[in-house]
Amino acid sequence: MATQQRKTTPKISVQIWRPVLNKLTAKMEAACLRRDAYLERVLATEIDHLDTEVAVPNTELARDYIAKRLDTLDRKLVSLAIEPALVARLNDICKRKNIVRDSFFNRLFLLLAAGPKTIDRLYRDLDEKWRQHVVEAYRFDGAFYRDLFDPLEPHTDPLWALRAAHEIGNEQTQTEDWTDPATGQVARVTRSITGELRLLPSVHTAIFAATTFKDSDISGLNVHLQDSWVPGSAAAEAERQQLDDLLSDL
Numbered sequence: 001m002a003t004q005q006r007k008t009t010p011k012i013s014v015q016i017w018r019p020v021l022n023k024l025t026a027k028m029e030a031a032c033l034r035r036d037a038y039l040e041r042v043l044a045t046e047i048d049h050l051d052t053e054v055a056v057p058n059t060e061l062a063r064d065y066i067a068k069r070l071d072t073l074d075r076k077l078v079s080l081a082i083e084p085a086l087v088a089r090l091n092d093i094c095k096r097k098n099i100v101r102d103s104f105f106n107r108l109f110l111l112l113a114a115g116p117k118t119i120d121r122l123y124r125d126l127d128e129k130w131r132q133h134v135v136e137a138y139r140f141d142g143a144f145y146r147d148l149f150d151p152l153e154p155h156t157d158p159l160w161a162l163r164a165a166h167e168i169g170n171e172q173t174q175t176e177d178w179t180d181p182a183t184g185q186v187a188r189v190t191r192s193i194t195g196e197l198r199l200l201p202s203v204h205t206a207i208f209a210a211t212t213f214k215d216s217d218i219s220g221l222n223v224h225l226q227d228s229w230v231p232g233s234a235a236a237e238a239e240r241q242q243l244d245d246l247l248s249d250l
Helices: 002-008 018-030 035-053 060-070 084-097 101-113 116-122 130-138 142-149 160-172 234-248
Strands: 011-017 075-081 176-179 186-191 197-199
Touching: 011 018, 011 101, 018 035, 018 075, 018 101, 035 075, 035 084, 035 101, 060 101, 084 101, 101 116, 130 160
Parallel strands: none
Antiparallel strands: 011 075, 176 186, 186 197
């Protein structure tokens, strides 16, 4: 019955960066996992995190920049059999938050495929001992032992430790509450020296630098960017000028 249901599930098309797709495919095969069935379970949890973490929508400037950078990567068209209700939820979030959907999928594929050293290189905002901090903070939490004591239970939140590390790291950050006027969603944010809203680093909002992975510009794998990270933008120039003014007083 499950096999028949999977065969009749409508498919969506995404373009995935080839080295990431190849790596994830190899890991899936080694773990004897069906890719689409596994991704469907992951998405059921992850898209809600996406909605929460990307509380401030991208501007058109930021979205266009991300899309153009994503187009520079060598990608392969992939068809995924995903439950239509999940796809509809994801599409709604991407529309409301002005997110490039393929950027989200490429980022998710990369995080599922990446080993520990790559994760550390991508998330430079985290303390080098972040894994130890998570163990100390969550050692009595049921999720920490879930796979040890019930290994056949479907693993639907594979990025929970990375998310927990960001929550721990953000505890000491001075923040303010910001309310989205369109949705009423409240988020913790910080501000730059120019007053620009900035989301706290998280799984989906931590910024991937231009030359972080395999000597490639992976800024197209960012799900959210503030305008000051767009080269040549007015916001980037204003921030640079503000920093110059501060340095001139030293």
